[in-house]
Amino acid sequence: MREIVFDTETTGLKPEDGERVIEIGAVELENRFPTGRSFHVYINPQGREVHPEALRVHGIENSFLVDKPLFQDIIEDFLEFIGDGVLVAHNATFDMKFINSELARLGMPAFPEDRVIDTLMLARRKHPMGPNSLDALCSRYNVDNTHRTRHGALLDSELLAEVYIEMNGGRQATLLLDSDQKENGNIDDEPVISFERRQRSKPLPSRLTTEEIERHKQFLATIGDKAIWKEWLQD
DSSP states (O other): OEEEEEEEEESSSOGGGTOOEEEEEEEEEETTEEEEEEEEEEOOOTTOOOOHHHHHHHOOOHHHHTTSOOHHHHHHHHHHHHTTOEEEETTHHHHHHHHHHHHHHTTOOOOOGGGEEEHHHHHHHHOTTOOOSHHHHHHHTTOOOTTOSSOOHHHHHHHHHHHHHHHTTOOOOOBOOHHHHHHTTOOTTSOOBOOOOOOOSSOOOOOOOHHHHHHHHHHHHHHOTTOGGGGGOOO
16 A cells, blocks of 8 residues: 655645645655655745745745746656555645645646545544644654754655554554465565564573572562462472
8 A cells, every 4th residue: 555645835825815835745655664765846836925924934935946846847746656645644635725726727637535644634533632733743653853943845744654654553564474475365575574483492591699589489478379470480
């Protein structure tokens, strides 16, 4: 299962007022694991000035965007990166309104709603008492965001990907036995993670001293014959 965790930065808050997308960042997950593939681009808003409030959030200056490509120049690359994947965003309604507004300008269809996951909605169901901002979720799931001094589409996508993985149970290796592999129709050359427990040829010596063992025996005598620790007591 491919999922594309993404974020946008914009000139303002409302695409219906003519505000534009100026940055897109995205990272790829395969079965909830980062593949290392990412997409990142700054976009020329074609004369639309960055609103001062937006500038305080992401720090992207108008002058920085002058020589950047137009949305029409990057959209095919972005859609190719998405491929058949599902988009994942925090407050996806905001990001998708902007993406779909840009697509509409080019006469292209809106991105299907059933291929979008909103992590803000997931977080609100999982943690109804909140808070559920990206920073709050990073703190809740022990994701290091100390380097996030300002919003940035790629950085926020990377942080959200870690949060999203943790929200779904964290990174767990899948252990497959040969029989399971055959039942699931896995190809012979498909990588499988497996572990074999080995028994030590010679047990490690106890770290307990004779005095400590004797004191433990004396303590167990005060508990009574039914103390479960007596089952493990060495003579």
